[in-house]
Amino acid sequence: MIVVMEEGATEAQIQAVIDRMVEMEFSVHRSTGMVHTVLGGVGPEGEIDPTGFEVLEGVKECHRIMSAYKLANRHFKPQGTVIKVGNIEIGGPRVVIMAGPCSVENREQILRSAGQVAQAGAVAIRGGAFKPRSSPYSFQGLGEAGLQMLRQAADANGLLVVSEVMDASQIPLMLQYVDVLQVGARNMQNFNLLKELAKIRKPVLLKRGIAATVEELLLSAEYILSGGNYDVMLCERGIRTFETSTRNTMDISAIPTVKKLSHLPMLADPSHGTGRRDRVIPMARAAVAAGADGLLVEVHPDPDRALSDGAQSLRPEQFAELMEQLRIIAPAVGRTV
Amino acid sequence: MIVVMEEGATEAQIQAVIDRMVEMEFSVHRSTGMVHTVLGGVGPEGEIDPTGFEVLEGVKECHRIMSAYKLANRHFKPQGTVIKVGNIEIGGPRVVIMAGPCSVENREQILRSAGQVAQAGAVAIRGGAFKPRSSPYSFQGLGEAGLQMLRQAADANGLLVVSEVMDASQIPLMLQYVDVLQVGARNMQNFNLLKELAKIRKPVLLKRGIAATVEELLLSAEYILSGGNYDVMLCERGIRTFETSTRNTMDISAIPTVKKLSHLPMLADPSHGTGRRDRVIPMARAAVAAGADGLLVEVHPDPDRALSDGAQSLRPEQFAELMEQLRIIAPAVGRTV
Amino acid sequence: MIVVMEEGATEAQIQAVIDRMVEMEFSVHRSTGMVHTVLGGVGPEGEIDPTGFEVLEGVKECHRIMSAYKLANRHFKPQGTVIKVGNIEIGGPRVVIMAGPCSVENREQILRSAGQVAQAGAVAIRGGAFKPRSSPYSFQGLGEAGLQMLRQAADANGLLVVSEVMDASQIPLMLQYVDVLQVGARNMQNFNLLKELAKIRKPVLLKRGIAATVEELLLSAEYILSGGNYDVMLCERGIRTFETSTRNTMDISAIPTVKKLSHLPMLADPSHGTGRRDRVIPMARAAVAAGADGLLVEVHPDPDRALSDGAQSLRPEQFAELMEQLRIIAPAVGRTV
């Protein structure tokens, strides 16, 4: 930790800061510049809020120099994490595509979806059985019946199942049916849920919150890793900005940023990232070109009649065309699809 | 709902949109302008995502005209809601001040805090027993022991108790000790939690998420109201912007906006809204001047040694001075403190 | 400047950074921690972009410790700047109110406006003769004729004149008619204009850009100060965020932030800050409660028929009522209106 004192800070102010650092078990190194005195501290930085020092008298600013996340840091595993689920590897040379409808609506719909996405080259089917909806008057999902349909549709087509868990109480049920448990953007900082997911032995797909920094995403991953579950993959799905022509602004640069700071696989969800079908395809291409380890794409056999998020779901033939384009792009980053 | 067709939309495209609207049980009124055809629809708007129409061929844009929230709308109760807890009224002529430390740390600390804030004129003590922390390595709260200490400290000083509930499973425990259950910003869209809080008969204080629009805040309130709990108060506590000199940007204008759109009481939390003690006092004054029905303020007997959020906690004497200033300001908006 | 090396940075990487610092004429102090090596540098920080070091091999992060602004820094004039224009002081104990229509439209309109705002207690009339409009098809202002009308209306009522300069070529003309030259938000980083304003001897009112940080606002002020014009006042007028219920989000917390970091007077413009008449009054009160040195308020004799920005202009009787409320609030911060 580094504390920079104000120009003209008094000796008494400097000493008060040093005393406070020592009390918190930092060892302190003082360096007196021509204008600013700087105090370097080695100690329990992870638990400290730098603002606590910034409001002390005579302090100009305070910087933490150790990352607040340890296990999610690239230094912890410089070669990168590869998560194996069945015979699929996430974070390896192949860019993995997970696709399917926003919600499981009925047996017919999910079975058709699974067949269509498998044929185009997806490795997993995604679909929600429990739906977080901004309005209490919107469709809320089929629950366990939906999970069963999803599992059957996946098995019939050799696919993995990815589905969202909304509450710790749903975990035992989810474990019976799904291969990857997804944590949605709204729950990225639902710490009770993260702590429970740390205890399971199935991979977790953690989505970035719409106002979360990359550092906060990595800190949320740290909750799962530090509890003993090392199979965490991350996902960019759009952040909130002033721009209104798309639902969110998909932060493609978060992909190379996460790859640099962390060893965890990084996926992208261009469907939620844009909210509009006509933007999904260009943004899916962009994500792979920027180095994403995989994609989550919403595909629906009849998007105009979807019970949720139809506007951002691709038609099956659009998805197949996208897969063709990705097969051209992936070699530019040394990957396959 | 209003659908505006593109300049040059074909008759077939217009008809396809009308068919889709009819299928969704809207009655449709068509008006053909010189440039744009406009389709007005009366029907089940609350459940519709306008983007679903915007991606249809030939559509320029689609606007919902009914508010997605009904019970939270000011039209539902034009005179405004006053919540009674004991002999305190929230939303009435008196601006209610709730104050106390971020976390309950020990019996001595919370008892001193309660005495100090009561003497200065607060009506409730606030303090966390379960703490949501970005890092898994930070202090996580005292749990039930903390709630007991809080209750005793409040009773000894004639105060109400406000404390945060982080998970539906904690509700029964909270109900034994607290008068107002607070939902934190990170949980504003934890819909499972909101649905459970709809079933209780104690007031809920719902904080705005750091990237939530005012409309989304009102939709989250709707989850609680529509389940049967009408005692909901809202709270602004800072939104995330590009500015880095404060932790968040406290959106004071949300106060008059909520008062116009909704009948629910609107509080403000200048402590989380700024993250820095030296900004809390001016922003607390600003919130009351803008028409807030109450404040949540962090006060700690010794902020420099607080286990959490010390940087944003006022010293007791600063809080007393703030109360004096608020007593001058409140009459400008026809209120008392 | 402080450069923090990555965990595991090699000796060669550290040496390369030191060499680069020395080459840029920094004197370097090295401190080797258990995890991170930290390099402190004293030298020409003002001209350095810290990112230039952050992209060197083995560097984790780099922090500038000297403020990039010098003359705008509070240390330069701890007692605060008071700008005198005629017998009015800006930055002194009296909160100064500048009011008037968005644009000068005709003689009758500006004369009535001046009379109305003077009677209610304003010290200056504001009004635009050159209008920056997002659309080329909107009203663009009356030019010199407008400035003449403004001057006459002000003189008839004992008011100062504040008006916006949009281009360096307009300065000589403005100097004939106005007392304070306003730089609009869109021009906050029009450096050519700022350099020319540094050469004049009339006060400049510099508005914060809608996406500018407080630090950038102070750097823009530095352009004017460093060229020799010390009479600079700043103004908050709303920043752009994801919230759509107001045109901008007025950042009230920028007021105490600027007062802490700088000695320059800080005003607030609740009209542009909110864009809606019904939000202007609460936000004006909030700004004064937060410590603003003055306000810019749009007032129009007949806002519904204004040629620009009518939606955010107060009616004269609303303005008079606001002034009454401000007279109650100002004593809470030790001021008068």
Place this chain on the structure above:
Amino acid sequence: MIVVMEEGATEAQIQAVIDRMVEMEFSVHRSTGMVHTVLGGVGPEGEIDPTGFEVLEGVKECHRIMSAYKLANRHFKPQGTVIKVGNIEIGGPRVVIMAGPCSVENREQILRSAGQVAQAGAVAIRGGAFKPRSSPYSFQGLGEAGLQMLRQAADANGLLVVSEVMDASQIPLMLQYVDVLQVGARNMQNFNLLKELAKIRKPVLLKRGIAATVEELLLSAEYILSGGNYDVMLCERGIRTFETSTRNTMDISAIPTVKKLSHLPMLADPSHGTGRRDRVIPMARAAVAAGADGLLVEVHPDPDRALSDGAQSLRPEQFAELMEQLRIIAPAVGRTV
């Protein structure tokens, strides 16, 4: 324009709105719903601010349905604009790459840069002779001498010249030396400059402001088009968000959004869009994959010693490698590089 009245709006309120619309020369169509009355208006929408209606009594909201930009609208030229400069086409099947250093520093540097980028396949050299810098203490550019060096270096290598104009007074000088005049992000709404650029007959490259919506970018283009200069190309270069790990958040989705709304060519600048060399390459790939018509990339023979923006400049060998990757990606979108 569509005006939606509040639930419970009185007949007098509705009539007042109709009267106001008629006075503004709209023809009005009234449709009375079960809950809301809706007023449709055909008339001079381009000049109207919808907020002016939203603050009238009884009005819920008001939507403009005609785009505020006309000449920049895709409907004006559905096949898309191709700008010809010499034998280069911008907006055609070839993705055009413009590269070079941030600033022209000396003859040797710009000559080496031109040789290097030409060899790798760029069609234009970019470089600044007038530099907009946030701090008055930073390097401000070489002026005309820089333009001369740029022209010579370009001619020696068969390249076009792109350079930034900061003020209308610089236009005659720029016209002597450059092929494309660039308007920087800070000047996107410098309307005086835009009006002057409308009068010239050389192409203008207009960059999006860091807080500008796509609609505002198109309105700024409209200033140039409506004055008679049809050769306008646009450029995304990063917007400001809460994320701090990159200087800006490059909004890749603006590329397909602009291509849908407008016929103008859309470029991307991954150097300013990210601010860090290690993010430039992935974001350059992403932009081409998303459908950009060209790129602006900063390349410097020795970035560590650049006088400005060295942190975001590629080394020549990195640029050559990027060009190879783009040659793989472009066919996925039916283009060449």
